[in-house]
Amino acid sequence: MAQNKAGQNVDHDSLIRTAYNWYKDRPNDSLYAKCLYYMGLYYAHNDSSEKALNLFAKCLKYSRQQGDTLTYCLGLFQSSRLLRLYDADRAIGYARQVVDIYNKVNVSTANRVYSLLNLAECLTYKENTLKEVMGFTRKAISLAQTIRTDQAPLADAYQDLSVFYSMYGEEAHVLQAAKASYNLRVTYDVSAHLALAQAYCQADSLRQAKA
DSSP: OOOOTTOOOOSOHHHHHHHHHHHTTOTTSTTHHHHHHHHHHHHHHTTOHHHHHHHHHHHHHHHHHHTOHHHHHHHHHHHHHHHTTTOHHHHHHHHHHHHHHHTTSOOOHHHHHHHHHHHHHHHTTSSSOHHHHHHHHHHHHHHHTTOSSOOHHHHHHHHHHHHHHHHTTOHHHHHHHHHHHHHHOSSOOHHHHHHHHHHHHHTTOHHHHHO
8 A cells, every 4th residue: 555645544533443442352363453553543643642652552563463564664654753753763763664674575666755755854853864864855756756657756755855955955956846846746736836835935936936
């Protein structure tokens, strides 16, 4: 399953809770770890980080026991997203694990792209990481360029590149990356429009930004 940057949304609380309540007394079931993951994802999307992290921790434990590598990586990925705000080292460690595992197993190129972008973003929460951040982002772009059926990963990679350029004061390249992301979108994307508007603001092109 290809994961986007925001992760998979849980559409209905009652459905995932029903599944969770059924599986919680069946830790040996092959779907137990996946259920923990999706329940954790629900809490992550509803600003309950502590509950989400607890469920992701259990997901990591049981998916590793069951040899469910992909679910294990999803748990690491989402945990790193929550942890980077207050435990950057741990978040970076989790993100690196995902990248390392994806390099060894058969996963989609899109998954590999987003794992690299996530690692790059986690690294921005540490000082003196510009070289690594840009290196992983450019590697993600190179991988995304090999995907012929979906331009979204490449568009997302360029959008992140634009944000990273801005964060590190590389103003000359912000607009170029934002334009690349915007032009790759095949459907209306609010975040891409806002990123391009912000890039125009930074380039003192207020007319284009307002448009």
